[in-house]
Amino acid sequence: MVLRALLPIIKNTYIGLLNVDPLLIDYGRGIGLTKWQINRYIKLPNAYPAIFAGIKFSAILANSIAVLTALIGSGGLGEIIFEGLIGYNTQMVVAGAVPAVVLAIFIDHSFTLLERKLTPQNIKYLDTG
Numbered sequence: 001m002v003l004r005a006l007l008p009i010i011k012n013t014y015i016g017l018l019n020v021d022p023l024l025i026d027y028g029r030g031i032g033l034t035k036w037q038i039n040r041y042i043k044l045p046n047a048y049p050a051i052f053a054g055i056k057f058s059a060i061l062a063n064s065i066a067v068l069t070a071l072i073g074s075g076g077l078g079e080i081i082f083e084g085l086i087g088y089n090t091q092m093v094v095a096g097a098v099p100a101v102v103l104a105i106f107i108d109h110s111f112t113l114l115e116r117k118l119t120p121q122n123i124k125y126l127d128t129g
Contacts, residue, residue: 001065005058012054016047045119052115059107067100 020043028038070078077096084092 001062001069004065005062008057008061009051009054012050012057013047016050017043019050020046048115048119052111052119056108056111056115059111060104063100063104063107067096 017039024042024046025038028042033041066074066076067078067081070076070082077100080096081093081100084090084094084096
């Protein structure tokens with residue numbers, strides 16, 4: 001599960017760092033920042049939204065994979081869902097699916113709040129207009 005959840009984090013981090021406005025990087029070089037300072041003060045803060053999107057997606061993905069691991073006998077909510085599917089018991093399926101969905105919504109909401117708290121609100125963008 002951990003290996004599967006790492007891909008969106010790595011991909012979104014890479015894309016976020018790659019898509020920082022080149023004018024901001026030139027601005028940093030112009031005022032004498034080193035490569036490490038450009039990464040720390042310009043690239044990383046501007047990549048936070050993409051990084052957090054990857055983390056949020058990975059957490060929700062891990063939740064869904066945890067439900068599917070019931071197929072290999074790990075138990076949990078997935079076991080309730082699959083037993084309900086096998087026995088054509090709709091109430092049992094709902095009893096397993098609703099908590100899984102609520103957990104996914106809770107994870108999404110929690111990471112959104114965490115992102116708002118940790119993302120700097122004072123990122124200054126270079127005005128090119």
